[in-house]
Amino acid sequence: MSTTLLIDENDQVRLSDKIHQLLLERILSGVMQAGDIVAEKKLALELGVSRSPVHDALRDLIKDGFLQQAKNRRPVVCRLSSADVFDIFEIRILLEGEASYKAATRMDRITLAELRKGANFLFEIEKDQTWLEHWAQYDDHFHLCIAKASGSKRLMQDIIRHRLSHRALNIQAESPYSFSNSLQEHIEVLDALDNRDPSQARTAMQNHIRESQALFVNKFSD
Amino acid sequence: MSTTLLIDENDQVRLSDKIHQLLLERILSGVMQAGDIVAEKKLALELGVSRSPVHDALRDLIKDGFLQQAKNRRPVVCRLSSADVFDIFEIRILLEGEASYKAATRMDRITLAELRKGANFLFEIEKDQTWLEHWAQYDDHFHLCIAKASGSKRLMQDIIRHRLSHRALNIQAESPYSFSNSLQEHIEVLDALDNRDPSQARTAMQNHIRESQALFVNKFSD
DNA sequence: AACTATAAAAGTGCATGCACTTTTTAAAAG
DNA sequence: CTTTTAAAAAGTGCATGCACTTTTATAGTT
Numbered sequence: 001m002s003t004t005l006l007i008d009e010n011d012q013v014r015l016s017d018k019i020h021q022l023l024l025e026r027i028l029s030g031v032m033q034a035g036d037i038v039a040e041k042k043l044a045l046e047l048g049v050s051r052s053p054v055h056d057a058l059r060d061l062i063k064d065g066f067l068q069q070a071k072n073r074r075p076v077v078c079r080l081s082s083a084d085v086f087d088i089f090e091i092r093i094l095l096e097g098e099a100s101y102k103a104a105t106r107m108d109r110i111t112l113a114e115l116r117k118g119a120n121f122l123f124e125i126e127k128d129q130t131w132l133e134h135w136a137q138y139d140d141h142f143h144l145c146i147a148k149a150s151g152s153k154r155l156m157q158d159i160i161r162h163r164l165s166h167r168a169l170n171i172q173a174e175s176p177y178s179f180s181n182s183l184q185e186h187i188e189v190l191d192a193l194d195n196r197d198p199s200q201a202r203t204a205m206q207n208h209i210r211e212s213q214a215l216f217v218n219k220f221s222d
Numbered sequence: 223m224s225t226t227l228l229i230d231e232n233d234q235v236r237l238s239d240k241i242h243q244l245l246l247e248r249i250l251s252g253v254m255q256a257g258d259i260v261a262e263k264k265l266a267l268e269l270g271v272s273r274s275p276v277h278d279a280l281r282d283l284i285k286d287g288f289l290q291q292a293k294n295r296r297p298v299v300c301r302l303s304s305a306d307v308f309d310i311f312e313i314r315i316l317l318e319g320e321a322s323y324k325a326a327t328r329m330d331r332i333t334l335a336e337l338r339k340g341a342n343f344l345f346e347i348e349k350d351q352t353w354l355e356h357w358a359q360y361d362d363h364f365h366l367c368i369a370k371a372s373g374s375k376r377l378m379q380d381i382i383r384h385r386l387s388h389r390a391l392n393i394q395a396e397s398p399y400s401f402s403n404s405l406q407e408h409i410e411v412l413d414a415l416d417n418r419d420p421s422q423a424r425t426a427m428q429n430h431i432r433e434s435q436a437l438f439v440n441k442f443s444d
Numbered sequence: 445a446a447c448t449a450t451a452a453a454a455g456t457g458c459a460t461g462c463a464c465t466t467t468t469t470a471a472a473a474g
Numbered sequence: 475c476t477t478t479t480a481a482a483a484a485g486t487g488c489a490t491g492c493a494c495t496t497t498t499a500t501a502g503t504t
Binding site for chain 2: 012013014055056059060063064071084087088090091094095098152153154155158
């Protein structure tokens with residue numbers, strides 16, 4: 001049971017932070033879904049801790065935008081409308097486009113080579129059963145590396161936040177056939193970065209995200 | 223004393239939210255400055271409430287990025303580096319540029335007329351002593367109206383957040399002579415919106431924010 | 445079977461207690 | 475006078491209690 005995850009390790013990290021992390025994983029993985037109720041007291045009992053750290057974790061998740069809570073009511077996992085999803089992608093197009101622009105003149109060749117290696121690996125195992133899981137991991141890495149290479153900490157944080165905020169949809173809205181296109185789009189971003197061409201990098205990244213946007217919004221009904 | 227602000231009113235609003243609001247005002251107004259320590263227990267005593275709602279308010283402000291806290295340490299008001307300030311404006315340029323683009327085809331003529339009236343009023347009272355305070359209020363209104371008119375709730379929220387995150391600098395970094403330029407830049411945004419020209423609106427808004435950026439970053443030393 | 449009414453159960457918001465950590469203070473040593 | 479150090483004061487993280495609100499379960503009415 002996940003309880004052990006919390007109690008042992010006489011860590012220096014706060015209980016509330018561990019619980020925040022645990023719940024975030026549950027939301028992003030789809031274990032907890034939109035509309036689900038997350039009662040502080042019940043969770044505290046389930047995890048074998050007091051209400052205080054659970055209370056704090058829930059408040060963080062509310063601030064993060066994953067939960068909603070009215071006064072005196074139990075928090076519920078947010079339901080995203082298709083307009084929300086669309087809007088989130090619109091913002092990602094701006095932010096990650098800019099990050100790519102800035103990264104083009106800053107990203108070190110080592111990271112770049114590493115990303116390309118990752119992409120090639122995915123091309124190779126295209127028919128493998130573990131493809132999806134490898135893809136998810138690589139995709140995260142790809143976007144994070146570029147965000148980092150922008151050189152703007154704020155920009156990176158914003159990008160991470162917006163990517164998280166729609167990631168829970170991955171589970172429901174899977175459309176595997178499209179991922180090979182995504183991979184090709186990644187290559188085009190990497191080419192632009194290799195060329196040290198900021199505008200090209202921005203355009204390639206914006207194309208990539210706009211493609212995902214179309215897929216997600218299509219698959220998504222209110 | 224501000225205590226009364228908290229205790230009376232048998233409101234439906236949570237104590238923690240009132241305290242959050244109160245502290246936010248203190249930070250934005252400069253009453254509390256970068257580096258200041260904000261102890262939960264002390265504040266609770268000062269406000270005449272228990273630690274719980276203060277605890278929650280502080281945690282929110284930490285999430286908002288106004289405070290920083292290490293484990294078992296008292297939270298401190300964040301100090302922004304000039305790189306931070308620069309980065310925040312870079313993001314605002316993207317987000318508010320986009321909002322202006324979208325607003326160009328959506329903003330209703332009534333709001334537009336109202337904003338123009340506000341701008342004209344500020345031209346008239348240019349030598350008045352209350353100018354600065356009127357400017358601050360109108361400037362907020364201007365940016366908020368455009369963010370709203372974008373039609374994207376997420377975009378609006380992000381814009382509000384980024385504007386807040388550097389507003390505390392207003393107090394220190396005042397440079398009154400420059401504000402009349404800002405006013406002229408506003409007019410150019412309003413003209414573009416009147417023309418229903420998205421690209422022109424984006425450009426005008428981005429120019430405006432880039433001018434502010436230059437002023438703030440110049441005035442700002444680490 | 446489908447509503448109401450209502451009592452029990454469970455939940456939230458805020459207050460408080462306690463163990464342990466950090467900060468402040470004030471005395472002792474150089 | 476400055477540095478060191480040790481004890482007091484204050485602070486944080488988590489547990490718990492209580493008043494009041496919401497939710498759920500139950501019984502009665504149509």
